[in-house]
Amino acid sequence: xxxxxxxxxxxxxxxxxxxxxxxxxxxxxxxxxxxxxxxxxxxxxxxxxxxxxxxxxxxxxxxxxxxxxxxxxxxxxxxxxxxxxxxxxxxxxxxxxxxxxxxxxxxxxxxxxxxxxxxxxxxxxxxxxxxxxxxxxxxxxxxxxxxxxxxxxxxxxxxxxxxxxxxxxxxxxxxxxxxxxxxxxxxxxxxxxxxxxx
Amino acid sequence: xxxxxxxxxxxxxxxxxxxxxxxxxxxxxxxxxxxxxxxxxxxxxxxxxxxxxxxxxxxxxxxxxxxxxxxxxxxxxxxxxxxxxxxxxxxxxxxxxxxxxxxxxxxxxxxxxxxxxxxxxxxxxxxxxxxxxxxxxxxxxxxxxxxxxxxxxxxxxxxxxxxxxxxxxxxxxxxxxxxxxxxxxxxxxxxxxxxxxxxxxxxxxxxxxxxxxxxxxxxxxxxxxxxxxxxxxxxxxxxxxxxxxxxxxxxxxxxxxxxxxxxxxxxxxxxxxxxxxxxxxxxxxxxxxxxxxxxxxxxxxxxxxxxxxxxxxxxxxxxxxxxxxxxxxxxxxxxxxxxxxxxxxxxxxxxxxxxxxxxxxxxxxxxxxxxxxxxxxxxxxxxxxxxxxxxxxxxxxxxxxxxxxxxxxxxxxxxxxxxxxxxxxxxxxxxxxxxxxxxxxxxxxxxxxxxxxxxxxxxxxxxxxxxxxxxxxxxxxxxxxxxxxxxxxxxxxxxxxxxxxxxxxxxxxxxxxxxxxxxxxxxxxxxxxxxxxxxxxxxxxxxxxxxxxxxxxxxxxxxxxxxxxxxxxxxxxxxxxxxxxxxxxxxxxxxxxxxxxxxxxxxxxxxxxxxxxxxxxxxxxxxxxxxxxxxxxxxxxxxxxxxxxxxxxxxxxxx
Numbered sequence: 001x002x003x004x005x006x007x008x009x010x011x012x013x014x015x016x017x018x019x020x021x022x023x024x025x026x027x028x029x030x031x032x033x034x035x036x037x038x039x040x041x042x043x044x045x046x047x048x049x050x051x052x053x054x055x056x057x058x059x060x061x062x063x064x065x066x067x068x069x070x071x072x073x074x075x076x077x078x079x080x081x082x083x084x085x086x087x088x089x090x091x092x093x094x095x096x097x098x099x100x101x102x103x104x105x106x107x108x109x110x111x112x113x114x115x116x117x118x119x120x121x122x123x124x125x126x127x128x129x130x131x132x133x134x135x136x137x138x139x140x141x142x143x144x145x146x147x148x149x150x151x152x153x154x155x156x157x158x159x160x161x162x163x164x165x166x167x168x169x170x171x172x173x174x175x176x177x178x179x180x181x182x183x184x185x186x187x188x189x190x191x192x193x194x195x196x197x198x
Numbered sequence: 199x200x201x202x203x204x205x206x207x208x209x210x211x212x213x214x215x216x217x218x219x220x221x222x223x224x225x226x227x228x229x230x231x232x233x234x235x236x237x238x239x240x241x242x243x244x245x246x247x248x249x250x251x252x253x254x255x256x257x258x259x260x261x262x263x264x265x266x267x268x269x270x271x272x273x274x275x276x277x278x279x280x281x282x283x284x285x286x287x288x289x290x291x292x293x294x295x296x297x298x299x300x301x302x303x304x305x306x307x308x309x310x311x312x313x314x315x316x317x318x319x320x321x322x323x324x325x326x327x328x329x330x331x332x333x334x335x336x337x338x339x340x341x342x343x344x345x346x347x348x349x350x351x352x353x354x355x356x357x358x359x360x361x362x363x364x365x366x367x368x369x370x371x372x373x374x375x376x377x378x379x380x381x382x383x384x385x386x387x388x389x390x391x392x393x394x395x396x397x398x399x400x401x402x403x404x405x406x407x408x409x410x411x412x413x414x415x416x417x418x419x420x421x422x423x424x425x426x427x428x429x430x431x432x433x434x435x436x437x438x439x440x441x442x443x444x445x446x447x448x449x450x451x452x453x454x455x456x457x458x459x460x461x462x463x464x465x466x467x468x469x470x471x472x473x474x475x476x477x478x479x480x481x482x483x484x485x486x487x488x489x490x491x492x493x494x495x496x497x498x499x500x501x502x503x504x505x506x507x508x509x510x511x512x513x514x515x516x517x518x519x520x521x522x523x524x525x526x527x528x529x530x531x532x533x534x535x536x537x538x539x540x541x542x543x544x545x546x547x548x549x550x551x552x553x554x555x556x557x558x559x560x561x562x563x564x565x566x567x568x569x570x571x572x573x574x575x576x577x578x579x580x581x582x583x584x585x586x587x588x589x590x591x592x593x594x595x596x597x598x599x600x601x602x603x604x605x606x607x608x609x610x611x612x613x614x615x616x617x618x619x620x621x622x623x624x625x626x627x628x629x630x631x632x633x634x635x636x637x638x639x640x641x642x643x644x645x646x647x648x649x650x651x652x653x654x655x656x657x658x659x660x661x662x663x664x665x666x667x668x669x670x671x672x673x674x675x676x677x678x679x680x681x682x683x684x685x686x687x688x689x690x691x692x693x694x695x696x697x698x699x700x701x702x703x704x705x706x707x708x709x710x711x712x713x714x715x716x717x718x719x720x721x722x723x724x725x726x727x728x729x730x731x732x733x734x735x736x737x738x739x740x741x742x743x744x745x746x747x748x749x750x751x752x753x754x755x756x757x758x759x760x761x762x763x764x765x766x767x768x769x770x771x772x773x774x775x776x777x778x779x780x781x782x783x784x785x786x787x788x789x790x791x792x793x794x795x796x797x798x799x800x801x802x803x804x805x806x807x808x809x810x811x812x813x814x815x816x817x818x819x820x821x822x823x824x825x826x827x828x829x830x831x832x833x834x835x836x837x838x839x840x841x842x843x844x845x846x847x848x849x850x851x852x853x
Contacts, residue, residue: 012776013776013777013789014456016776017452017793018460020766020769020773021465021481021486021489022463022465022485023465023484024765027763027765028467040765041765048772052772052773052776055773055776059776059780062780063781123823127823133344143510146507149342150337150341157645159645160642160643161278161646162645163645164644165221165276165645170221170276173220173221177645
């Protein structure tokens with residue numbers, strides 16, 4: 001059904017664009033003064049209207065299926081993904097322990113070691129989180145999902161800052177920024193739990 | 199990023215130093231270096247744009263020089279400090295582009311109508327407005343939608359490679375070297391085969407020798423059987439991956455479906471084909487491009503509506519940022535708060551009004567109308583261009599600028615001076631918006647504080663507009679005494695499609711913006727004697743200015759408004775609204791952009807997208823992030839640097 005809706009939408013768009021592309025009588029007229037008295041719209045407006053109507057119908061069908069899928073995602077308790085892939089909600093929860101572990105170790109790490117640990121966190125948790133962000137929105141709606149994503153995005157940016165500071169040899173800044181990482185992902189976790197219970 | 203291989207560069211002294219010194223970010227060194235680079239690039243940009251009709255980028259050059267100076271010479275630069283340097287340099291450079299592609303048209307039309315003060319105020323207004331309107335969209339574009347901003351990624355890769363060394367730097371260097379060698383080979387013309395193209399319909403041609411023709415004299419020209427071999431273009435597709443497919447699909451739809459339909463139904467008169475120099479250009483100029491502009495507008499408008507809850511949330515978080523910082527919260531505490539944004543917006547509006555009221559023939563109601571419409575349009579156009587840049591690294595500035603001037607000319611009933619004031623402000627704002635977003639993307643990737651980038655951009659970016667305005671004025675005044683007056687009815691230096699091409703900014707392919715208009719304008723411009731330091735018939739032909747001059751003359755002539763394809767804009771907007779409402783973010787902008795651009799650019803980009811998808815499927819996401827991204831960034835940087843070098847060489851060689 002999703003594919004059908006998409007295809008009907010595409011066909012409608014193609015009809016609309018094709019009809020809209022035709023030049024108007026005014027545009028075809030070479031004499032500017034004469035052109036002013038001719039219609040400035042192509043004579044394919046009915047076909048354009050048909051295309052828009054078909055595209056609108058396809059769009060409605062497409063959205064219906066998408067909204068149904070999103071509602072099903074909300075029903076799932078943790079918004080987990082297919083197969084062995086962790087959903088973003090799970091990922092936020094599972095990220096807390098590695099962050100605590102790094103917090104314990106951070107004072108004893110040098111620049112390259114800290115960079116390596118950050119890269120590992122990014123590859124394992126942050127990048128998959130970012131790629132699955134639509135599932136936050138599917139699960140919690142646009143407003144709620146945005147709230148959770150704000151916090152995770154801030155945490156990600158601060159993790160990037162930790163990496164940059166460590167690579168630059170500024171370990172004090174790296175450690176200081178890391179406290180912001182922890183606070184941000186903790187806030188994300190709390191937000192996700194609060195929204196899940198609502 | 200392979201930090202485990204970078205231990206060699208960190209010494210005990212370096213670590214000890216790090217403990218006591220604060221982490222340098224917004225520093226005097228970064229600001230001064232950024233300003234010097236920005237002003238230098240800006241002046242070079244003005245000259246090159248008047249000479250060749252193309253521009254020069256700034257971010258990647260500034261990032262490289264920033265690393266060399268801040269780390270190499272001063273021995274203490276940091277990545278975030280270099281980011282501030284390149285933010286300033288690119289901001290100051292870019293704000294000149296809005297000036298150099300609009301103001302020369304005024305000089306060419308009627309030098310006595312040029313009023314420096316209103317233009318200067320308009321330029322400053324545009325610089326401030328462009329930053330103010332785009333900042334609230336940072337979260338939506340960069341953090342929610344995760345728009346790629348290939349230029350921003352490339353700049354971040356340079357900044358990180360400079361500090362981290364190791365594998366990423368090597369991959370970046372490989373990309374740069376390969377891209378430079380390839381670009382030089384293409385520019386040299388050694389691979390160009392115009393005879394093969396003529397005889398067999400296959401071979402390399404085009405202005406930069408990067409257009410591969412594959413029609414084989416079998417495929418008609420109206421299906422545009424040409425692909426760009428620009429590695430920068432392909433690299434933008436590599437970085438976009440699957441997300442760029444709608445852009446590619448839009449191009450396929452335009453040229454392999456719509457164009458044949460138009461030809462088969464006889465919708466394109468022979469005279470039009472002859473005038474445009476081919477069926478493909480006739481269809482492109484009169485059908486696809488204006489439809490594409492309409493779709494861009496409709497798609498962007500609907501995109502704002504669809505994303506309104508998220509944008510509202512972003513604005514609320516901005517409003518809460520100051521409160522969050524005071525109460526010890528961290529999320530959002532390093533953003534610019536709503537107060538300076540509102541202040542900046544108000545200042546921009548007041549300045550735009552001032553500029554409008556000071557220009558000739560403008561009444562108070564006219565000034566109010568142009569200020570309100572200009573501000574709203576500047577916001578929408580900046581959003582469109584920033585979104586397009588984020589998704590494809592291509593900025594449809596000429597189309598948006600054209601709409602700006604046309605819209606104001608209609609609203610102000612043919613008052614060219616007044617229309618151009620708003621046109622200048624909008625053009626500067628558009629450039630600033632896209633540039634700010636690219637820089638904020640870079641900042642996100644390296645962990646910069648966005649508030650600092652935004653603050654400094656507000657503070658200094660207007661310098662570029664004034665610099666460019668002054669440079670244009672000086673160049674107009676500096677007509678050599680021994681240069682004879684060109685004859686009154688000189689044969690038109692009709693810019694061909696290549697030289698009228700849009701500025702080849704550092705990380706976007708040449709955007710063929712106004713070929714149809716350029717051909718017409720070139721003919722008309724050449725018919726009148728040019729008495730200043732630039733224009734057709736002089737050493738600085740100002741092709742973009744000449745094109746705009748032609749459009750303005752055409753629009754303000756009797757019946758001229760009939761030539762404005764308002765039907766295409768409106769019908770395109772209708773389609774764009776539908777596309778923007780699809781459950782696929784940015785569809786309206788992507789498809790509209792594909793129709794707006796020549797197909798050889800879209801096709802090359804699409805090849806990059808497909809290649810990335812194949813690589814990701816076979817090698818995985820991590821490989822793409824750690825290996826492919828730095829190589830792609832290198833390809834972008836290499837071609838940008840070579841293009842810049844070639845432009846400067848061309849200018850110097852021509853004298």
